[in-house]
Each structure stands twice: as structure tokens, then as C-alpha cells.
Amino acid sequence: MKIDERHLIQLAAVVKTGGVTEGAALLGLAQSAVSRTLSMLERRVGEPLFIKGRRPLQPTSFGLALAEHGFVMLAASRKASDLVESFRIGNSGVVRVGGTPFFMDSLIAGLCAEFQVTHPDVRIDQSYGYFPDLRAGLKADQIDIAICPIDILDEGSGLEFQQILPGRNVIACGVTHPLLLKRKPQPSQLLNYPWVAPPPGSPLLADLRALLLSFGGTEIKVRYSGGSLMGVINYLKVSDALTVMPHSVVFAQRKERSITALPINIPHPERALAILKRVDAPRAPAVEQFANHIRSGFQTLRHLIKRHEEAVIWGG
Numbered sequence: 427m428k429i430d431e432r433h434l435i436q437l438a439a440v441v442k443t444g445g446v447t448e449g450a451a452l453l454g455l456a457q458s459a460v461s462r463t464l465s466m467l468e469r470r471v472g473e474p475l476f477i478k479g480r481r482p483l484q485p486t487s488f489g490l491a492l493a494e495h496g497f498v499m500l501a502a503s504r505k506a507s508d509l510v511e512s513f514r515i516g517n518s519g520v521v522r523v524g525g526t527p528f529f530m531d532s533l534i535a536g537l538c539a540e541f542q543v544t545h546p547d548v549r550i551d552q553s554y555g556y557f558p559d560l561r562a563g564l565k566a567d568q569i570d571i572a573i574c575p576i577d578i579l580d581e582g583s584g585l586e587f588q589q590i591l592p593g594r595n596v597i598a599c600g601v602t603h604p605l606l607l608k609r610k611p612q613p614s615q616l617l618n619y620p621w622v623a624p625p626p627g628s629p630l631l632a633d634l635r636a637l638l639l640s641f642g643g644t645e646i647k648v649r650y651s652g653g654s655l656m657g658v659i660n661y662l663k664v665s666d667a668l669t670v671m672p673h674s675v676v677f678a679q680r681k682e683r684s685i686t687a688l689p690i691n692i693p694h695p696e697r698a699l700a701i702l703k704r705v706d707a708p709r710a711p712a713v714e715q716f717a718n719h720i721r722s723g724f725q726t727l728r729h730l731i732k733r734h735e736e737a738v739i740w741g742g
Contacts, residue, residue: 438496444482519712525573532678590724593697596687622669623651
């Protein structure tokens with residue numbers, strides 16, 4: 427005998443609440459519809475489901491046994507409904523975010539943790555890459571959003587971006603670097619020290635070459651390359667080496683008092699840190715909530731970074 431699962435759910439709701447009216451209200455159904463269902467189910471199984479004359483309704487042992495199966499389905503239905511609602515408002519789901527290593531490690535990882543304080547059921551899958559790889563990942567639907575420094579996008583790229591931070595590079599060094607003792611260090615003096623090369627493929631590598639040319643140099647002494655953000659920071663801490671870094675990355679290390687920026691104004695490219703996504707990407711509420719959180723976090727960071735730049739770097 428095949429029994430309609432919906433009938434078992436309605437039976438369970440009535441047993442749970444002790445009345446047909448109350449059970450119907452629990453399920454959002456009409457009382458008359460639930461009454462018909464119970465009558466139909468009793469005729470089908472050939473046994474009474476409730477003890478006659480008892481109020482609130484009391485199930486027979488057979489009715490309770492059937493209702494137990496309905497309880498399982500009722501609980502599963504409720505969980506499914508909660509999941510749908512949670513997904514709809516962005517409180518559950520998966521966010522696949524890719525970004526450039528230095529920015530992801532210094533700024534974005536902390537914002538991810540803050541986001542999950544209020545969205546604990548959202549899983550974040552993070553990956554690394556530079557703009558060409560991230561663009562390919564977006565178009566192949568391997569990531570939902572990318573966070574990276576970019577130049578102006580070409581029309582017809584199929585991508586949209588929102589700037590979250592203006593780009594500015596600085597010369598980073600350890601907090602005990604000899605040049606920090608000079609009142610006004612000169613750009614030409616930078617060529618007297620060894621350098622840490624930015625990671626291969628990073629826009630910072632091209633920026634370093636452009637910086638070298640602007641200072642009239644033809645080559646620099648590269649002592650260390652290929653390191654992660656923490657590797658570069660730890661190298662700078664115990665050496666007199668220099669490197670090019672986004673100011674925001676140096677700012678993020680300010681409480682550690684391990685690296686700082688030299689008060690030298692250097693040319694920097696017209697580039698901005700931005701959130702990228704596909705124009706035709708399907709709506710994903712959790713991704714939208716996450717992107718909003720990143721934008722909000724950088725609204726606060728933008729002002730703090732600007733104040734740090736004026737007060738610490740340029741002595742304003």
C-alpha cells in the first residue's frame with residue numbers, strides 16, 4: 427500500500443499540536459483540507475488514527491506509529507524550507523573568491539573572518555591569482571568574484587568592476603632601516619640597498635622596473651624573490667632590503683611594527699583595487715552579501731589608510 431507523504435505530514439502536524447485547526451495552522455493549510463486528509467487516510471488504512479472523544483486529540487498506537495514517519499518528513503521539510511530562506515537572504519551558500527596574494531593575505535582574509543561572524547553558514551573558498559588568471563576564472567565560472575588591482579577595463583570585456591581602494595605604491599622596509607634616520611632620504615639613495623623582487627606575474631614587478639627607470643637606474647641588487655607576504659615581511663624585518671608594496675598592505679602591518687614605508691614620493695600607476703564579477707553571472711545572494719561586506723569594510727579602511735599616509739609617511 428502506497429501512502430501519500432503529504433498525508434503523513436498532516437497527520438504528524440495534528441498529533442504534534444493536538445488539534446486539526448492547530449495542525450492546519452502549523453502547515454499553512456485550511457482546517458477543512460486537513461480534516462478531509464485524515465478521514466481519507468483512516469479509510470485507506472482501515473484503522474482509527476485517534477481515540478474518539480479525547481480533547482486534545484490523542485492518537486491511537488497505530489496513529490502514533492504512522493505519525494512518527496510524518497515527524498521525520500515534517501522535520502526534513504522544515505529544514506529544507508529554512509535552507510531555502512537562508513539561501514534566499516544570503517545567510518548560507520558558498521562564495522568562491524579569488525585575488526592577488528598580498529591583498530588577500532593582508533586585508534581580505536580578515537574581512538572574510540568578520541563576515542562569517544554574522545554569516546556562519548556561508549563557506550568561503552579562496553584562491554590566488556593575478557588579473558589574467560582571475561579573469562579566466564570568472565569567465566569559466568570557477569570563481570564568483572575577484573579582488574585585485576586593475577587598470578581600466580575594455581568595453582566588451584563581459585566584466586564589471588567596483589573600485590574599493592585607490593592604488594598607491596610605497597617603498598617598504600624594516601622599521602630599523604638606515605634610510606629612516608635621514609630627515610629627507612633621496613630617491614637616488616634607494617639604489618644603494620638590496621631589493622626584494624615582487625612575485626612573478628605581479629603588477630608590482632612592472633612597477634618596480636618603472637620605478638628604477640624614474641630614478642635613473644639601470645639595475646638593482648635583487649637579493650630575495652618569490653616569497654609570500656609573510657616571507658617578504660620577515661625578510662625585511664632583519665635586513666636593510668627594500669621592496670615595492672601597495673600602501674594598504676604596509677598599513678595592514680602597522681600594529682605589528684615590523685615594516686613601514688619610506689617618506690619618499692614615488693610614481694605610481696593609475697590602478698585601483700576593485701571587485702570584479704561577470705556581467706551575466708546568475709544572482710547568488712551569499713556572494714552579494716559578501717561583496718557588500720567587502721565594500722563596507724573598505725569604506726572604513728579608505729579613510730584610515732589616507733590618514734596614515736598623510737600623518738606617518740608624509741609627516742602631515
